[in-house]
Amino acid sequence: MTQELKRQVVEANQALKSSGLVALTWGNVSAIDRDSGLVAIKPSGVPYEELKPSNIVVVNLENDVIEGEFKPSSDTKTHLELYRNFSSIGAVVHTHSPSATAFSQAGKALACLGTTHADHFYGEVPLARALTAAELAQDYEHFTGVSIVECFEALGLDPVEMPAVLLRHHAPFTWGQNTVKAVENSIALEMCAQMALMSYQLNPELKPIPEHILKQHYQRKHGANAYYGQ
Ligand SMILES: [Zn+2]
Numbered sequence: 001m002t003q004e005l006k007r008q009v010v011e012a013n014q015a016l017k018s019s020g021l022v023a024l025t026w027g028n029v030s031a032i033d034r035d036s037g038l039v040a041i042k043p044s045g046v047p048y049e050e051l052k053p054s055n056i057v058v059v060n061l062e063n064d065v066i067e068g069e070f071k072p073s074s075d076t077k078t079h080l081e082l083y084r085n086f087s088s089i090g091a092v093v094h095t096h097s098p099s100a101t102a103f104s105q106a107g108k109a110l111a112c113l114g115t116t117h118a119d120h121f122y123g124e125v126p127l128a129r130a131l132t133a134a135e136l137a138q139d140y141e142h143f144t145g146v147s148i149v150e151c152f153e154a155l156g157l158d159p160v161e162m163p164a165v166l167l168r169h170h171a172p173f174t175w176g177q178n179t180v181k182a183v184e185n186s187i188a189l190e191m192c193a194q195m196a197l198m199s200y201q202l203n204p205e206l207k208p209i210p211e212h213i214l215k216q217h218y219q220r221k222h223g224a225n226a227y228y229g230q
Protein backbone atom coordinates (compact mmCIF):
# COMPACT_ATOMS: atom_id res chain seq x y z
CA MET A 1 0.00 0.00 0.00
CA THR A 2 2.70 2.50 0.98
CA GLN A 3 4.64 1.52 -2.17
CA GLU A 4 1.65 2.32 -4.40
CA LEU A 5 1.04 5.59 -2.53
CA LYS A 6 4.70 6.59 -2.97
CA ARG A 7 4.48 5.88 -6.69
CA GLN A 8 1.38 8.10 -6.98
CA VAL A 9 3.17 10.86 -5.05
CA VAL A 10 6.20 10.70 -7.37
CA GLU A 11 3.96 10.94 -10.44
CA ALA A 12 1.89 13.80 -9.01
CA ASN A 13 4.95 15.84 -8.02
CA GLN A 14 6.41 15.34 -11.49
CA ALA A 15 3.07 16.40 -12.99
CA LEU A 16 3.41 19.76 -11.19
CA LYS A 17 6.60 20.37 -13.13
CA SER A 18 5.39 19.04 -16.50
CA SER A 19 2.12 20.99 -16.29
CA GLY A 20 4.11 24.22 -15.87
CA LEU A 21 2.58 24.98 -12.46
CA VAL A 22 5.89 25.15 -10.61
CA ALA A 23 9.39 26.52 -11.18
CA LEU A 24 12.45 25.29 -9.24
CA THR A 25 11.06 23.23 -6.31
CA TRP A 26 8.14 25.59 -5.51
CA GLY A 27 5.53 22.95 -4.93
CA ASN A 28 4.78 19.65 -3.26
CA VAL A 29 2.20 16.88 -3.28
CA SER A 30 1.31 14.39 -0.54
CA ALA A 31 -1.22 11.58 -0.26
CA ILE A 32 -2.68 9.73 2.72
CA ASP A 33 -3.57 6.09 3.27
CA ARG A 34 -6.57 6.52 5.60
CA ASP A 35 -6.44 2.91 6.88
CA SER A 36 -2.93 3.23 8.30
CA GLY A 37 -3.01 7.03 8.77
CA LEU A 38 0.30 7.29 6.90
CA VAL A 39 1.14 10.17 4.60
CA ALA A 40 3.61 9.96 1.67
CA ILE A 41 5.18 13.32 0.81
CA LYS A 42 7.90 14.88 -1.35
CA PRO A 43 11.32 15.13 0.29
CA SER A 44 12.43 18.73 0.92
CA GLY A 45 14.47 20.44 -1.82
CA VAL A 46 14.87 17.38 -4.08
CA PRO A 47 14.39 18.27 -7.80
CA TYR A 48 11.26 16.73 -9.35
CA GLU A 49 13.26 14.75 -11.94
CA GLU A 50 15.20 12.99 -9.18
CA LEU A 51 12.10 11.78 -7.36
CA LYS A 52 11.50 8.04 -7.11
CA PRO A 53 9.43 5.94 -4.68
CA SER A 54 12.53 5.20 -2.56
CA ASN A 55 13.15 8.88 -1.71
CA ILE A 56 9.52 9.72 -0.89
CA VAL A 57 9.13 10.28 2.86
CA VAL A 58 6.37 8.59 4.90
CA VAL A 59 5.15 10.33 8.05
CA ASN A 60 2.27 9.69 10.43
CA LEU A 61 -0.37 12.30 11.31
CA GLU A 62 1.76 13.37 14.30
CA ASN A 63 4.65 14.22 11.95
CA ASP A 64 6.97 11.35 12.96
CA VAL A 65 9.00 10.05 10.03
CA ILE A 66 8.09 6.39 9.54
CA GLU A 67 10.06 5.67 6.36
CA GLY A 68 12.66 7.48 4.26
CA GLU A 69 16.19 8.82 4.44
CA PHE A 70 15.32 12.41 3.54
CA LYS A 71 13.67 15.26 5.42
CA PRO A 72 10.01 15.65 4.38
CA SER A 73 8.84 18.81 2.57
CA SER A 74 9.07 21.91 4.77
CA ASP A 75 5.28 22.29 4.27
CA THR A 76 4.50 18.86 5.77
CA LYS A 77 2.82 20.20 8.92
CA THR A 78 0.37 22.20 6.80
CA HIS A 79 -0.55 19.05 4.84
CA LEU A 80 -1.04 17.12 8.12
CA GLU A 81 -3.32 19.78 9.60
CA LEU A 82 -5.51 19.49 6.48
CA TYR A 83 -5.64 15.67 6.68
CA ARG A 84 -6.53 15.81 10.39
CA ASN A 85 -9.42 18.23 9.85
CA PHE A 86 -10.72 17.44 6.35
CA SER A 87 -11.45 13.72 6.72
CA SER A 88 -12.75 13.33 3.15
CA ILE A 89 -9.54 14.33 1.37
CA GLY A 90 -6.89 11.89 0.10
CA ALA A 91 -4.21 14.17 -1.36
CA VAL A 92 -2.91 17.73 -0.93
CA VAL A 93 -1.03 19.97 -3.38
CA HIS A 94 0.84 23.21 -2.74
CA THR A 95 2.22 25.36 -5.58
CA HIS A 96 3.22 28.95 -6.21
CA SER A 97 1.51 28.94 -9.62
CA PRO A 98 1.71 32.57 -10.79
CA SER A 99 -1.88 33.69 -11.42
CA ALA A 100 -3.35 32.06 -8.29
CA THR A 101 -0.40 33.41 -6.30
CA ALA A 102 -1.12 36.89 -7.70
CA PHE A 103 -4.54 36.74 -5.96
CA SER A 104 -2.87 35.57 -2.71
CA GLN A 105 -0.36 38.40 -2.88
CA ALA A 106 -3.01 40.99 -3.74
CA GLY A 107 -5.08 39.76 -0.77
CA LYS A 108 -8.11 38.94 -2.91
CA ALA A 109 -10.34 35.88 -2.82
CA LEU A 110 -10.97 34.46 -6.32
CA ALA A 111 -14.59 35.21 -7.22
CA CYS A 112 -16.39 32.76 -9.49
CA LEU A 113 -16.68 34.69 -12.76
CA GLY A 114 -17.73 31.95 -15.14
CA THR A 115 -18.64 28.34 -15.76
CA THR A 116 -15.03 27.07 -16.01
CA HIS A 117 -14.59 28.05 -12.37
CA ALA A 118 -18.07 26.76 -11.41
CA ASP A 119 -17.24 23.34 -12.89
CA HIS A 120 -14.46 22.87 -10.31
CA PHE A 121 -15.07 25.17 -7.33
CA TYR A 122 -18.48 25.87 -5.83
CA GLY A 123 -18.23 29.64 -5.47
CA GLU A 124 -15.48 32.03 -4.45
CA VAL A 125 -12.10 30.44 -3.63
CA PRO A 126 -11.47 31.87 -0.14
CA LEU A 127 -8.48 33.79 1.16
CA ALA A 128 -7.09 32.56 4.49
CA ARG A 129 -5.83 35.21 6.88
CA ALA A 130 -2.19 36.21 7.35
CA LEU A 131 -0.41 34.60 10.29
CA THR A 132 0.59 36.60 13.36
CA ALA A 133 4.20 37.12 14.43
CA ALA A 134 3.58 34.87 17.44
CA GLU A 135 2.26 32.05 15.24
CA LEU A 136 5.26 32.37 12.95
CA ALA A 137 7.67 32.22 15.85
CA GLN A 138 5.91 29.19 17.32
CA ASP A 139 5.25 26.97 14.29
CA TYR A 140 4.79 28.59 10.90
CA GLU A 141 3.71 25.55 8.86
CA HIS A 142 1.35 24.20 11.51
CA PHE A 143 -0.43 27.55 11.89
CA THR A 144 -0.66 27.88 8.11
CA GLY A 145 -2.84 24.76 8.26
CA VAL A 146 -4.75 26.15 11.24
CA SER A 147 -5.53 29.35 9.31
CA ILE A 148 -6.98 27.30 6.43
CA VAL A 149 -9.18 25.18 8.69
CA GLU A 150 -10.33 28.32 10.55
CA CYS A 151 -11.21 30.01 7.26
CA PHE A 152 -13.35 27.03 6.14
CA GLU A 153 -15.12 26.87 9.50
CA ALA A 154 -15.81 30.61 9.55
CA LEU A 155 -17.27 30.56 6.04
CA GLY A 156 -19.08 27.24 6.49
CA LEU A 157 -17.29 25.76 3.47
CA ASP A 158 -17.21 22.07 2.62
CA PRO A 159 -13.68 21.02 1.53
CA VAL A 160 -15.23 18.66 -1.04
CA GLU A 161 -17.17 21.47 -2.74
CA MET A 162 -14.29 23.90 -2.36
CA PRO A 163 -11.03 21.99 -2.90
CA ALA A 164 -8.79 25.08 -2.85
CA VAL A 165 -7.68 28.02 -0.73
CA LEU A 166 -5.48 31.07 -1.24
CA LEU A 167 -3.08 31.91 1.56
CA ARG A 168 -2.66 35.62 2.16
CA HIS A 169 0.85 36.90 1.16
CA HIS A 170 1.69 33.34 0.07
CA ALA A 171 0.13 31.03 -2.53
CA PRO A 172 -2.58 28.37 -3.02
CA PHE A 173 -3.22 24.92 -1.58
CA THR A 174 -5.57 22.48 -3.29
CA TRP A 175 -6.70 18.96 -2.45
CA GLY A 176 -8.83 16.11 -3.73
CA GLN A 177 -9.84 12.51 -3.16
CA ASN A 178 -6.53 11.34 -4.71
CA THR A 179 -3.32 12.79 -6.18
CA VAL A 180 -4.70 12.99 -9.73
CA LYS A 181 -7.77 14.98 -8.59
CA ALA A 182 -5.71 17.23 -6.31
CA VAL A 183 -3.28 18.11 -9.13
CA GLU A 184 -6.22 18.64 -11.50
CA ASN A 185 -7.65 21.13 -9.01
CA SER A 186 -4.32 23.02 -8.94
CA ILE A 187 -4.33 23.24 -12.73
CA ALA A 188 -7.99 24.34 -12.77
CA LEU A 189 -7.32 26.97 -10.08
CA GLU A 190 -4.38 28.42 -12.01
CA MET A 191 -6.40 28.59 -15.25
CA CYS A 192 -9.39 30.19 -13.50
CA ALA A 193 -7.13 32.77 -11.82
CA GLN A 194 -5.50 33.56 -15.17
CA MET A 195 -8.91 33.98 -16.84
CA ALA A 196 -10.10 36.15 -13.95
CA LEU A 197 -7.10 38.47 -14.34
CA MET A 198 -7.95 38.91 -18.03
CA SER A 199 -11.66 39.36 -17.33
CA TYR A 200 -11.04 42.08 -14.72
CA GLN A 201 -8.74 43.81 -17.20
CA LEU A 202 -11.56 43.94 -19.75
CA ASN A 203 -14.17 44.91 -17.18
CA PRO A 204 -12.93 46.09 -13.76
CA GLU A 205 -16.57 46.35 -12.54
CA LEU A 206 -17.20 42.65 -13.17
CA LYS A 207 -19.58 40.82 -10.79
CA PRO A 208 -19.55 37.09 -9.92
CA ILE A 209 -21.52 34.56 -11.96
CA PRO A 210 -25.27 34.43 -11.08
CA GLU A 211 -26.11 31.84 -8.41
CA HIS A 212 -28.35 29.67 -10.63
CA ILE A 213 -25.63 29.28 -13.30
CA LEU A 214 -23.00 28.50 -10.63
CA LYS A 215 -25.26 25.82 -9.16
CA GLN A 216 -26.15 24.26 -12.50
CA HIS A 217 -22.51 23.96 -13.57
CA TYR A 218 -21.21 22.65 -10.25
CA GLN A 219 -23.96 20.06 -9.89
CA ARG A 220 -23.56 18.90 -13.50
CA LYS A 221 -20.14 17.51 -12.51
CA HIS A 222 -20.47 16.81 -8.77
CA GLY A 223 -22.82 15.18 -6.29
CA ALA A 224 -25.70 12.75 -6.53
CA ASN A 225 -27.22 14.10 -9.74
CA ALA A 226 -24.01 14.67 -11.72
CA TYR A 227 -24.36 13.82 -15.40
CA TYR A 228 -21.08 15.07 -16.92
CA GLY A 229 -18.66 12.45 -18.33
CA GLN A 230 -18.93 8.73 -19.08
ZN1 LIG B 1 4.71 27.99 -0.36
